[in-house]
Amino acid sequence: MSLVFISHPACALHDVGDEHPESPERLDAINDRLIASGLDYSILRAEAKKASRKQLYLAHDKTYVDKLFACTPKEGRVQLDDDTSMMPRSLEAALYAAGANIMAVDMLMQGKAGQAFCAVRPPGHHAERDKAMGFCLFNNVAVAAHWAMHKYKLERIAIVDFDVHHGNGTEDIFFNDPRVLFCSSYEYPFYPFNVGPGNEHILNLPLPAGTDGDTFRQAVTDNWLDKLDAFAPQLILISAGFDGHYEDDMAHFRLVETDYDWITRELKIIANKHCSGRLMSSLEGGYAMSALGRSVTVHIKAMME
Numbered sequence: 308m309s310l311v312f313i314s315h316p317a318c319a320l321h322d323v324g325d326e327h328p329e330s331p332e333r334l335d336a337i338n339d340r341l342i343a344s345g346l347d348y349s350i351l352r353a354e355a356k357k358a359s360r361k362q363l364y365l366a367h368d369k370t371y372v373d374k375l376f377a378c379t380p381k382e383g384r385v386q387l388d389d390d391t392s393m394m395p396r397s398l399e400a401a402l403y404a405a406g407a408n409i410m411a412v413d414m415l416m417q418g419k420a421g422q423a424f425c426a427v428r429p430p431g432h433h434a435e436r437d438k439a440m441g442f443c444l445f446n447n448v449a450v451a452a453h454w455a456m457h458k459y460k461l462e463r464i465a466i467v468d469f470d471v472h473h474g475n476g477t478e479d480i481f482f483n484d485p486r487v488l489f490c491s492s493y494e495y496p497f498y499p500f501n502v503g504p505g506n507e508h509i510l511n512l513p514l515p516a517g518t519d520g521d522t523f524r525q526a527v528t529d530n531w532l533d534k535l536d537a538f539a540p541q542l543i544l545i546s547a548g549f550d551g552h553y554e555d556d557m558a559h560f561r562l563v564e565t566d567y568d569w570i571t572r573e574l575k576i577i578a579n580k581h582c583s584g585r586l587m588s589s590l591e592g593g594y595a596m597s598a599l600g601r602s603v604t605v606h607i608k609a610m611m612e
């Protein structure tokens with residue numbers, strides 16, 4: 308079965324200004340590299356639909372969702388935190404980003420695709436149940452997990468977050484929900500700084516600045532792979548951030564494409580064993596354009612093979 312690549316033109320309309328690293332050009336970098344690689348010919352493409360308010364209420368407080376709908380500016384910007392703001396088209400982009408994740412779950416669970424990659428923005432993993440944060444409005448992957456539990460009655464979902472920043476929003480949303488095994492690797496100490504020890508189903512993996520591929524692979528092998536296997540997930544979701552690439556100056560890891568290829572293949576082995584290969588990935592960080600395009604391309608290829 309094919310991999311589906313889900314996006315929407317509206318995801319480029321959330322334009323936070325020339326100085327901001329979370330730019331619409333990130334999606335162009337991914338598309339350009341996917342086409343140049345020839346991989347574009349072997350994937351399905353689908354256009355996302357908007358998430359509904361009811362779907363967002365599964366992962367977020369109703370008052371928070373309603374506040375974002377109410378505070379969309381007609382012009383200019385509304386600042387939600389130091390580096391997160393809403394422009395006139397931001398809500399629309401965020402609704403398609405969450406909606407892409409919901410569509411991905413539907414296509415995998417209905418057997419219409421084998422794997423899915425959501426090329427969306429704004430990203431989601433810093434958004435908490437009732438708070439926008441770190442470029443994120445809605446927690447796209449958390450919405451997808453809740454949708455899979457609500458619509459398809461899944462009881463065991465693994466979320467693996469290899470963005471260089473901790474997925475604090477996803478931890479917040481699932482901290483008391485053992486149906487989700489959440490694995491987050493991240494540079495520490497670093498933004499978002501106040502990371503706790505997690506619990507039995509929140510597996511936080513702090514790694515120092517300068518972490519290279521060997522250290523990353525060993526840490527993932529030692530801390531996650533057996534636990535993921537034992538959890539026997541019915542679906543695996545990936546918060547796919549590529550800002551740990553050594554060319555990305557957002558942080559201080561030294562990962563390269565082959566490291567993203569490696570972790571994706573390890574997750575595919577677990578998905579093949581427990582959930583018919585069902586693997587869904589959604590774009591989080593990644594701000595060095597060439598490295599982002601190359602890394603996403605090897606990630607997609609590894610999911611498919």
Ligand SMILES: [Zn+2]
Binds near residue numbers: 470592593
């Ligand atoms: Zn990040």
